[in-house]
Amino acid sequence: MARAHTFDRITARPLALLTTLWLLGGAAVAEDDPGAQIAREGNDRGATACIQCHGEQGQGQAQPPFPRLAGLPKSYLVEQMTAYREGQRPNATMAQIAQHLDDDEIEAVSRHYAEMKPAGGPHRVPEDLVEKGREIALEGLPERNIQSCASCHGEQGRERNPSLPPLAGHPPRYLMAQLQAYAQGARKTALAGLMQGIAQELEEEEMAAVSAYFASIPAREE
Ligand code: HEC
Ligand code: HEC
Structure with a gap:
């Protein structure tokens, strides 16, 4: 009985440690990547989560057409988001979202999508x-x-x-x-x-x- 008890304690410890590390690791990833967080959740000032329209993998959607974002170059993404916000690229949906993102958030979410593996298509076309x-x-x-x-x-x-x-x-x-x-x-x-x-x-x-x-x-x- 006593021996089994000791055994339990020895194996339970590293397991508990691993679980703790895993939980900490998960939390650290979310906090370290504000871009991923905006993509998944939007922000608390009214920017909608990007994945709602652009997809979990940033692959976009055929209908209504939502462009892919995954794997687009970072500086291109920053340029377009800024253009939606300032009005050089007119689109009511994206303007509304970009107006609720500051420069740092645009930078972060653009880096996030630029670092993702390209995703999207092939689409069915004649x-x-x-x-x-x-x-x-x-x-x-x-x-x-x-x-x-x-x-x-x-x-x-x-x-x-x-x-x-x-x-x-x-x-x-x-x-x-x-x-x-x-x-x-x-x-x-x-x-x-x-x-x-x-x-x-x-x-x-x-x-x-x-x-x-x-x-x-x-x-x-x-
Ligand atoms: C309600 C749906 C919706 C949401 C949510 C949304 N978008 Fe969009 N997005 C669109 C549509 C529609 C377009 C195409 C607009 C156009 O024709 O210019 C677009 C276009 C874009 C483009 C231009 C892509 C290109 O190839 O030039 C970027 C960049 C973009 N969105 C980023 C984002 C980011 C970042 C978020 C999250 C903060 C987001 N979008 C949230 C609907 C959405
Ligand atoms: C001289 C170089 C050049 C050539 C040739 C060219 N493009 Fe482009 N294209 C660009 C640049 C640069 C941009 C980004 C412009 C911007 O910031 O809006 C672009 C953007 C685009 C976009 C918008 C992409 C998006 O994600 O919103 C489309 C669509 C496009 N090009 C299609 C074409 C097609 C089709 C052809 C051939 C008939 C073509 N391009 C030829 C340079 C070129």
Whole structure:
């Protein structure tokens, strides 16, 4: 009896210690990463939790289109969040949220999403559109002096230059809406001019085709 008792005490100790460490570890992660906390819970000044719309993995959602955030470059994310807050990128939903985030929170939540593994897509889109879109994406439209999308965004739309958003795995309707916004001059961030000239040259059908092409590619290489 006495021996069994001793045995219990010896094994129970390290177990209790492990449990304590595990609990402390969990709490430490949440506190150390304010960006992850904003993503999961929002903040107490009225910013909504990002995952409600952008998904648990930051993968976005096809309908209504919510863009992917996971694996977008940090400085691009900071730029866009600031633009929603200050009005250079008009969108009522995101403006309302960004207006309740200060610079440090924007920095933190942007770092969080930039460090996540790319996620999103592939989306289901008509194959004939994808084919047409692939041609424009890879070759451009030389007869109309339109550069290939690949020259900046990469052939798979996975290029991750600091100011250059990857396009792979975004919902098709999100991509389409952005091309229309550039064409109308509605997005006014510092580098939006690069896209405005290109988008203004594209017919609606061509916008739908390139959007289908990039949406058909998963954000992350399998
Ligand atoms: C109620 C739904 C909703 C919530 C909650 C939400 N978003 Fe969004 N978000 C959207 C929509 C819709 C868009 C597309 C807006 C547009 O067309 O410009 C968007 C776009 C974005 C973009 C632009 C992505 C790109 O590729 O340019 C970023 C960055 C972003 N959201 C970050 C966040 C962050 C960070 C949070 C949490 C603090 C958040 N969002 C919470 C709906 C939401
Ligand atoms: C000269 C380089 C360049 C070329 C070529 C280019 N892009 Fe872009 N693209 C950019 C930059 C830079 C941005 C970010 C601009 C900003 O801050 O709004 C961007 C942004 C975008 C966005 C918005 C992404 C998001 O997450 O909201 C879409 C969609 C897009 N490009 C599609 C295309 C398509 C389709 C083509 C080919 C027809 C193309 N781009 C060609 C540089 C380029």
